[in-house]
Amino acid sequence: MACKTVTLDNMNPNIIKMEYAVRGPLVIRAREIEKELERGIKKPFSEVIKGNIGDCQAMGQKPITFIRQVLTLCAYPDLIKDDRFPSDVKERAKLILSYCGGKSVGSYSDSAGIEIIRKHIAAYIEKRDGVPSDYLNCILSTGASEGVRTVINILNHSASGKPPGIMIPIPQYPLYSATLAEYGMYQINYYLDEDNEWALDISELKRAVEAARDHCEPRGLVVINPGNPTGSVLTRENIEKIVKFAYEEHLFLMADEVYQHNIYAEGMEFHSFKKVMTKMGPPYSNMELASFMSASKGFMGECGLRGGYCELINIDPEVKKMLLKSISAKLCPSVLGQIAMDCVINPPQPGEPSHETFIKEKNEVLQSLKERAILAANTFNSIEGMQCNKVAGAMYAFPRLILPEKAIEKAKSLGQAPDFFFAMQLLETTGICVVPGSGFGQRPGTYHFRTTILPQPEKLKTLLSHVKDFYEKFMKEYQ
Amino acid sequence: MACKTVTLDNMNPNIIKMEYAVRGPLVIRAREIEKELERGIKKPFSEVIKGNIGDCQAMGQKPITFIRQVLTLCAYPDLIKDDRFPSDVKERAKLILSYCGGKSVGSYSDSAGIEIIRKHIAAYIEKRDGVPSDYLNCILSTGASEGVRTVINILNHSASGKPPGIMIPIPQYPLYSATLAEYGMYQINYYLDEDNEWALDISELKRAVEAARDHCEPRGLVVINPGNPTGSVLTRENIEKIVKFAYEEHLFLMADEVYQHNIYAEGMEFHSFKKVMTKMGPPYSNMELASFMSASKGFMGECGLRGGYCELINIDPEVKKMLLKSISAKLCPSVLGQIAMDCVINPPQPGEPSHETFIKEKNEVLQSLKERAILAANTFNSIEGMQCNKVAGAMYAFPRLILPEKAIEKAKSLGQAPDFFFAMQLLETTGICVVPGSGFGQRPGTYHFRTTILPQPEKLKTLLSHVKDFYEKFMKEYQ
Structure with a gap:
């Protein structure tokens, strides 16, 4: 076998140093678990719920109709004469295409x-x-x-x-x-x-x-x-x-x-x-x-x-x-x-045919996120040993949690950050995938995790109750 | 006025050094000329013909129907039941969406x-x-x-x-x-x-x-x-x-x-x-x-x-x-x-409904490019002072041209590379935009330019004849 021209010893060391926890080892393991479930391997849970990444539509959020309709007419202008598309969608597509080389999104x-x-x-x-x-x-x-x-x-x-x-x-x-x-x-x-x-x-x-x-x-x-x-x-x-x-x-x-x-x-x-x-x-x-x-x-x-x-x-x-x-x-x-x-x-304006649907769809998403923001923070604050600031905006809760000394020692013995250890155990036991605070940084000696509030309401409730049950068990086990 | 925190003196010097001639000063000037033409400023030509960039559809190439239909159904799955779309397009869209988070291209x-x-x-x-x-x-x-x-x-x-x-x-x-x-x-x-x-x-x-x-x-x-x-x-x-x-x-x-x-x-x-x-x-x-x-x-x-x-x-x-x-x-x-x-x-296969159109569209594009490849090289080789290798593949001709000593001196006096000077004069006089060889590198003392063969046949002929006429005049002027 020829020896490699590029190895860990002579590649760009900055790339070796960089980390991106949102897609790190926990997420890789979550995907493996999904494949194991598909192959019929028995687990104490039936699905992985991903709270690790701000990937709205993957978690069931519906696309905004106006956006998808404009994309459609831009990609396939043959449909511009189709009655099913509102006139403001058509006007928008025509306007944008007139600014594209050869009037094509392929330019x-x-x-x-x-x-x-x-x-x-x-x-x-x-x-x-x-x-x-x-x-x-x-x-x-x-x-x-x-x-x-x-x-x-x-x-x-x-x-x-x-x-x-x-x-x-x-x-x-x-x-x-x-x-x-x-x-x-x-x-x-x-x-x-x-x-x-x-x-x-x-x-x-x-x-x-x-x-x-x-x-x-x-x-x-x-x-x-x-x-x-x-x-x-x-x-x-x-x-x-x-x-x-x-x-x-x-x-x-x-x-x-x-x-x-x-x-x-x-x-x-x-x-x-x-x-x-x-x-x-x-x-x-x-x-x-x-x-x-x-x-x-x-x-x-x-x-x-x-x-x-x-x-x-x-x-x-x-x-x-x-x-x-x-x-x-x-x-x-x-x-x-x-x-x-x-x-x-540049959304549809009042009086334009797509306006009403656009506003309805937008408000539904934001209203539901608001309810989930409150639900997430309240649930975490109801768990002994956790505390969570208000989710005032964005799409995440970042609760702080107490980890017992024995769990910290156990993590260290495995070469893991304590909150990474917690998150990995949570994943293996419940199928809930969150990202440990160490992936974002935190004050030394404090522990957190990040979860999105993106799972649809019922699924978010499942996520939150799994976290609660698991954390209580975890605390007992390592107390 | 506050002094800037970032200036040429303290920004990343590698960015100052880098050049990308395909979108360099000639192309910026070409766009200005287009705007001048739009504003009614008189020029010895009525349009800019862009031979500078391999931008197929901007030069009039038609998109492949199969590609755009699959994109359309993926972006707007409501249309998957629409009779106008062939079954293989629908199958492809369904297959790909089944691999997308939440079955959405928005994930x-x-x-x-x-x-x-x-x-x-x-x-x-x-x-x-x-x-x-x-x-x-x-x-x-x-x-x-x-x-x-x-x-x-x-x-x-x-x-x-x-x-x-x-x-x-x-x-x-x-x-x-x-x-x-x-x-x-x-x-x-x-x-x-x-x-x-x-x-x-x-x-x-x-x-x-x-x-x-x-x-x-x-x-x-x-x-x-x-x-x-x-x-x-x-x-x-x-x-x-x-x-x-x-x-x-x-x-x-x-x-x-x-x-x-x-x-x-x-x-x-x-x-x-x-x-x-x-x-x-x-x-x-x-x-x-x-x-x-x-x-x-x-x-x-x-x-x-x-x-x-x-x-x-x-x-x-x-x-x-x-x-x-x-x-x-x-x-x-x-x-x-x-x-x-x-x-x-993974194009449509024989027997699938989109196959025939796909092959026809593909062959038409490639056949026409082949004809234009021959036309471009032949035309350049017919011009005294230019020589061009066969355009055996890709989308470009890169003819070599003799530049007279007086033109080289003139370019130097303007602080320009000689082939940049030639290409800029070509642009200002004829509206033809090509990229000088110096943007790609060439043996010292040789001069070239790159043009794409992408303008549609009639436009490519115009481009080539403008280059020929201009070069002959240029040679006379600086001889």
Whole structure:
């Protein structure tokens, strides 16, 4: 046998370091268990329930009819004359196709996206924030993830010899830690304040950036709002303080706002970083900001279509040119993903034939998510040894749990993080798949897990009751 | 005004270095000219004809009905009962949806792609090569480009302190130079033999790798077959020699085979690197190889859907695990792009209702491309001062042209490459947009440009006659 040219010893070590827990070993094991069930292997449960990933439609959420109808006519324009499709769907498809090369979704678009969709995005942002938006600053991407990776890539330089550092929340969505590891950049952890609904405490931001200066050159600050995995929603006052902090520390602001439609808590609303920063006036209104949005979350949950965009605000024009050049070799994001994004940010208007159904479908999804958000947090809080902040937004609950010393020892003896051990036992015993807190980061000595609230109501109830029963047994076993 | 946190002076310098000529300054100017024409500004021509990019459907190629029908039923399953859709389209859509989470294309797939599509890919490769293929080695990607970037990323390490180097052909498709620049890797140029139909001369490969050892640690070898921008098709004998060379030099082989359906020259056929290498027997049959394929080229030209895949052969299992982990944070390629790929590699079979139309549409596209391939090369060869190798495959002609000394001086005085100057003048005078040879690389002192053969026949004739007339005038002007 020929010896390999590429082995663990001589491959890119950054790839070896990177982790992405949302699709990590637990999920791989969950899929194996599914196959074992299919093959008839007996288990104490009949199905795996996946609470590990924000994959709405996989968990039974119905697609929004308007989006799928527009996609259909764009992909197959022969149907544009078909009576079954409403006139606003037809008009939208015709409009978008008129901006596609050869009037086909099979053509490449500009790397930054189809012009009319970029204009619709700018109009959406203007309406949302009451602040102008230039469509040339709105860049379509392959999901929000690709936009995040593109922007962080631009920041990957330091003059000091120390690596460039990016501040990310702990707990965080592991796209950030994975990207920083892949790029060889320094991850500056700041802890969210669990005792204060996961708010950002400015003294903690200051502590984190000061402590990091010995190891890196701080360049950027990531904020996820609404929070993943925390389910928190930031107040306007909190955002103002964060903006001031970023200004004082000369940090490039990245706002992951992909859950902007997912707000459940009474009296809370989504405030975009752009709106808050702009309304604060100079010098804050001149700050650079990248805001990310996705077609995969919200009420539409079109994860598989890979739609997303980024708005770049106050970026140095020469830097923006370079960023656009950097995406040009990737050609373009999926045109159908772009079209899904268009339908989300430019929905049917009152009086148009699709409006009523659209609003009904949207509200049903969001209302049901709201009920599940409350159910999840309440259930976790009813379990002795667990506590869970309000799921004010996004799609996740991130309860904290006490683990007995004996269980911690047992985990250590297996070379596992204690909450990984717990989650794996939960999976093997009940078929419930959640992601341990260690995959997102947490204060040392605390343990959590993340579950989505996406299983349909009955299934979520099953998930929650399995977690409850198992945790009680687990506590007894290791007490 | 606040000073920027990110400027040209402190951003990622690799991004500043990277170039992607296929979407470079000439194309940006072409788009401006189109807008000027729309605004009524008078030009000596009425439209821009884009020969710069392999964007089939933008140039008038019709989509393949089967592909679009399957996409339609997958995106909008309400139509599965509709009589207008053939039964094989319905069966395909049902089969694929049964492998999607929640039976919806809105769900994420595995990062490596939908299982049944991976199996179809493996079956396609087995049939093509007569050699086994394991579906677990077939990884779907966002176009072929993302697969190329993923594999090159794995190779980005060197133990020697010198950067890792990748051998790429000159001329090359600039995805490779752009990716190497972005990753900070060393580009090892080997020149294709223009006097021998752009074949790979093994002594040139040896020269290149030896010369590069002072500057880098050679890790991989990229071969593009059929060739982009050259339009060449490698013989089996040539491929065998390349495989032996890679073996001797302990290089990881990357075969860009996205044009495997685009073979026009009589008596020539496509030989995959996998087939040739496997049939050579040990030790060659044990060599590592990554082969890339796309839904954007061939007869389907579905560029905007972003479908592609990579087959990984004989990769160290631990390395493969790491590669799969590296794509997990990107979640998955577009599900609809994956479905387009499925239709290409698993087309309707004889006796199935869509078969006849599929074959007719496919053959029409390929026959017309063949005629255009001959027309383009013949026309360039009829122009005094130009010479062009046979367009044996792919979608491009890459003629060489003499440029007068005075034109070269003029270009230099403008800070432009001479063939860039020529191409820009061609664009401004005739509306024809081609890409200068300097965007792909060429032997010093030689000048070329690349044009696609994708404009529909009448438009291609216009393009060719404009090039001829302009070149003759240009030669007179600068003689």
